[in-house]
Amino acid sequence: MATYIFGHTIPDTDSIVGAISLSYLKNHLGEDCVPARQGEVNPETKWVLEKFGFEAPQLKTSYAGEHVYLIDFMERSQSPEDIDDATILGIVDHHKLGDLTTKTPLEMWVRPIGCSNTIVKQMFDYYKVDIPKDLAGMMLCAILSDTVIFKSPTCTKEDTKACKELADIAGIEDYKTVGMEMFIVKSDVLNATPRELVTRDFKDFNMGGNSIGVGQLEVVDLSVFDKMKADLFEDMKKLKEEGGRHSVLLMLTDIMKVGTQLLVVSDEPEKIEHAFNIKLENGEVWLDGVMSRKKQIIPFLEKQFA
Amino acid sequence: MATYIFGHTIPDTDSIVGAISLSYLKNHLGEDCVPARQGEVNPETKWVLEKFGFEAPQLKTSYAGEHVYLIDFMERSQSPEDIDDATILGIVDHHKLGDLTTKTPLEMWVRPIGCSNTIVKQMFDYYKVDIPKDLAGMMLCAILSDTVIFKSPTCTKEDTKACKELADIAGIEDYKTVGMEMFIVKSDVLNATPRELVTRDFKDFNMGGNSIGVGQLEVVDLSVFDKMKADLFEDMKKLKEEGGRHSVLLMLTDIMKVGTQLLVVSDEPEKIEHAFNIKLENGEVWLDGVMSRKKQIIPFLEKQFA
Numbered sequence: 358m359a360t361y362i363f364g365h366t367i368p369d370t371d372s373i374v375g376a377i378s379l380s381y382l383k384n385h386l387g388e389d390c391v392p393a394r395q396g397e398v399n400p401e402t403k404w405v406l407e408k409f410g411f412e413a414p415q416l417k418t419s420y421a422g423e424h425v426y427l428i429d430f431m432e433r434s435q436s437p438e439d440i441d442d443a444t445i446l447g448i449v450d451h452h453k454l455g456d457l458t459t460k461t462p463l464e465m466w467v468r469p470i471g472c473s474n475t476i477v478k479q480m481f482d483y484y485k486v487d488i489p490k491d492l493a494g495m496m497l498c499a500i501l502s503d504t505v506i507f508k509s510p511t512c513t514k515e516d517t518k519a520c521k522e523l524a525d526i527a528g529i530e531d532y533k534t535v536g537m538e539m540f541i542v543k544s545d546v547l548n549a550t551p552r553e554l555v556t557r558d559f560k561d562f563n564m565g566g567n568s569i570g571v572g573q574l575e576v577v578d579l580s581v582f583d584k585m586k587a588d589l590f591e592d593m594k595k596l597k598e599e600g601g602r603h604s605v606l607l608m609l610t611d612i613m614k615v616g617t618q619l620l621v622v623s624d625e626p627e628k629i630e631h632a633f634n635i636k637l638e639n640g641e642v643w644l645d646g647v648m649s650r651k652k653q654i655i656p657f658l659e660k661q662f663a
Numbered sequence: 664m665a666t667y668i669f670g671h672t673i674p675d676t677d678s679i680v681g682a683i684s685l686s687y688l689k690n691h692l693g694e695d696c697v698p699a700r701q702g703e704v705n706p707e708t709k710w711v712l713e714k715f716g717f718e719a720p721q722l723k724t725s726y727a728g729e730h731v732y733l734i735d736f737m738e739r740s741q742s743p744e745d746i747d748d749a750t751i752l753g754i755v756d757h758h759k760l761g762d763l764t765t766k767t768p769l770e771m772w773v774r775p776i777g778c779s780n781t782i783v784k785q786m787f788d789y790y791k792v793d794i795p796k797d798l799a800g801m802m803l804c805a806i807l808s809d810t811v812i813f814k815s816p817t818c819t820k821e822d823t824k825a826c827k828e829l830a831d832i833a834g835i836e837d838y839k840t841v842g843m844e845m846f847i848v849k850s851d852v853l854n855a856t857p858r859e860l861v862t863r864d865f866k867d868f869n870m871g872g873n874s875i876g877v878g879q880l881e882v883v884d885l886s887v888f889d890k891m892k893a894d895l896f897e898d899m900k901k902l903k904e905e906g907g908r909h910s911v912l913l914m915l916t917d918i919m920k921v922g923t924q925l926l927v928v929s930d931e932p933e934k935i936e937h938a939f940n941i942k943l944e945n946g947e948v949w950l951d952g953v954m955s956r957k958k959q960i961i962p963f964l965e966k967q968f969a
Contacts, residue, residue, distance in 0.1 A: 431760075441969075445760070446775075453768050454737075454751070459760040460965040462817075462957060465773035469752075483789065511768075651768060659766040663747075 360424040360446060361417065363393040364473075365435035367559050370402045374499040375428035375473045376414050378492055379449060382477065383426070385486050390426070393417040395437060399557050401543040405498045409491040429473040431455040434561040434568070449476050451511075452651055453659075456563065471516035472503035478519040494527035501536035502543075505575060505612050509648045537577075540612060544576040551585065551592035555607055562655065564662035567603035570596065571658075573650050575610045579618060582609055586620075590640060593622040604629060610648055617647040619654075632661035666730040666752060667723065669699040670779075671741035673865050676708045680805040681734035681779045682720050684798055685755060688783065689732070691792050696732070699723040701743060705863050707849040711804045715797040735779040737761040740867040740874070755782050757817075758957055759965075762869065777822035778809035784825040800833035807842035808849075811881060811918050815954045843883075846918060850882040857891065857898035861913055868961065870968035873909035876902065877964075879956050881916045885924060888915055892926075896946060899928040910935060916954055923953040938967035 362380045364372020376392035383390040392414035398406070406413055421442035431448050432455035433440070440457065447464035448457075451473050466476050474496040481488050488496070500520050504512035507520075524532040546554055559572040576582075582589070589607060597605040604623035611617070620641050621629050635642045647653045668686045670678020682698035689696040698720035704712070712719055727748035737754050738761035739746070746763065753770035754763075757779050772782050780802040787794050794802070806826050810818035813826075830838040852860055865878040882888075888895070895913060903911040910929035917923070926947050927935050941948045953959045 448760070451768055454754070454763060454765040454771070456762075456764055457760060458762055460962050460969075462757055462759050462775035463773065464775055465760070465771045467769065467771035467773075469768035469770055656766050663766075 358424060359389045359391045360426060361393045361420060362390050362426040362428060363395055363414070363417070364428045365430035365432075365560065366395045366437075367556060368394045368396055368398065368402070369429075369558050370399075370405055370502040371473050371499045372429045373398060373402045373414060374405065374495045375449065375477060377411060378474060378477045378488075378496050378499075379426060379428055379480075381489075381492060382481055382484065382486055386484060391415070400545065401502065401539060404539060404542045405495055405502075408498075409494045411491070411495060427457075428477075431457045431467075432560075432562065433457055434563050449473055449480070451476060453655070468515070469513075471509060471512040472500040472519075474499040474503075475516045475519040478523060479515070488523070488526055490527055493523045494529060497523040497527055497529065497532055498535065498539055501532065502539060505610075505648055506533055506536040506540070508612060508615060509652075510646075511649045511652050540575065540577055544578065544581065546574065546576065546581050546585075551588040552596075554585075555589060555592050555596060555605075560650070561600070561602075562658070564603075564659055567662055568600060569604045569606070569658060569662070570600065570602050571606045571608065571650055571654060573608040573610060575612050577611075577613055579609055579611045579614070582618075586641075589620060590622065593620065597622050606654070608647075608650060608654065612648070615648060616643060616645045618643055619647075628661055629658075632657045664730060665695045665697045666732060667699045667726060668696050668732040668734060669701055669720070669723070670734050671736035671738075671866065672701045672743075673862060674700045674702055674708070675705065675735075675864050676711055676808040677779050677805045678735045679704060679708045679720060680711065680801045681755065681783060683717060684780060684783045684794075684802050684805075685732060685734055685786075687795075687798060688787055688790065688792055692790060697721070706851065707808065707845060710845060710848045711801055711808075714804075715800045717797070717801060733763075734783075737763045737773075738866075738868065739763055740869050755779055755786070757782060759961070774821070775819075777815060777818040778806040778825075780805040780809075781822045781825040784829060785821070794829070794832055796833055799829045800835060803829040803833055803835065803838055804841065804845055807838065808845060811916075811954055812839055812842040812846070814918060814921060815958075817955045817958050846881065846883055849880075850884065850887065852880065852882065852887050852891075857894040858902075860891075861895060861898050861902060861911075866956070867906070867908075868964070870909075870965055873968055874906060875910045875912070875964060875968070876906065876908050877912045877914065877956055877960060879914040879916060881918050883917075883919055885915055885917045885920070888924075892947075895926060896928065899926065903928050912960070914953075914956060914960065918954070921954060922949060922951045924949055925953075934967055935964075938963045 362376045380390040380392040394414045398413045421439040427448045449466045561570045593605045607620040609618040668682045686696040686698040700720045704719045727745040733754045755772045867876045899911040913926040915924040
């Protein structure tokens, strides 16, 4: 029986590449593993897969009776609905300890660093397994994406070290330029519907019994959103109602200016204001220096809703 | 501010030695760490500490406002009461994924193997830090204890490999004899009260809202319990009432015969019978081949009470 390896509900580049890179390593170590994904591949990830000549992992949303490894998440709200009927053999992740539990002992490689693929790189080193050139290129892009080309406060020395080593293997000299190319692809939001944008990189969290969804769009210039703000707000309201959510937040992150325009639709906007010690105007506010959902948004919401 | 490193509520040798060994490693890596413990040191652990010339870690049961690493557990029921007010920086463990959660990213070294100190040994190797001779001896004993000198089904090749390497460092040639000496110390149950015996190695679990406590005593000859069974049952009943528990189980494990006499006090004994497909007689039953609470008892209870 093959073991499936997959990331969170709405996959990002780290989730998709991590499923592929961890499967490669595990297969090399004698396990029979298959990469999978829970949702659609986003434009950035599609660009990365094509650039290095990989197929997207198979779409699979039900895992009852299966053996699985999780990559890049350990929250129930980001899991398949039947996760309790699967056997979780292991987790590779760089987030907070979530609310998933298991019935049996497992393997966990969790580090407070910028990207799951940095951990997978360290696993390759630990087991002394060579990384193929094209896979190294994809893993490099995953780390550049998660760390916003090292600008995110989540980025650590371990991430930059992994990038340098992966760039060497991939034969990519100017890897920051590759990162910028990738973010320019990511910045192309004009051909997408509001729903596609709000949910492109969206994660649900259970905070003290409240369902809170936080999306993020990282672009090289925030002005692309000028004419679509009203539509985004409209869709966030719908998404909030549809999912019975307490709040839907959307981070519009400017990777050049290093900051985030935060859009908020909430049953209790004053709680969001209090969490960040801010004042919303027409449901939005500029948060200077804020780049990371995981490190600069979620912990403050968690404290507020604890 | 120093970071505290400690194991589960009622510490065993792996918890105590792990607090010391992980603190040593972390201090060597530039962190300021202090080993601690949540409860009394048991006779086996006392023997190990004395043999290798170590003091017991400090007793500390409250951790509000502190930074902590957890070793050998990740269950809320085995945590200090104010764990939610502490910041968990990391977890080193070899159990199932428990119900603890964190607000921020953390470090987790979790493996499905026989002992937490095997993982700490691998961490020393990963960071290329030498293990002092006496510390290696203690870590060896922790692994021999947790794996019942390699007889437990939880024991893996990684555990036996770590033992051989630690024995080399410690200069101990016949380490299985040291293990037997330790288990003879552990088998001395005649001078203890029933409460001391029932709770010597006792863990509480939350299973589907039910509090279930499982103790274990490993001895070289089960006949030592012949005259104290009635007293043990009496105390298990008290312990069940005091803690509002659904069930209290006590594993009397014979490490030579390789099996466990299971004693059960429960609101629904038929559920325990069903979990293991057994029939209790006067609240007890012999389970041939059963050595491990973690691998051969807890998963079956979890399934039954899910």
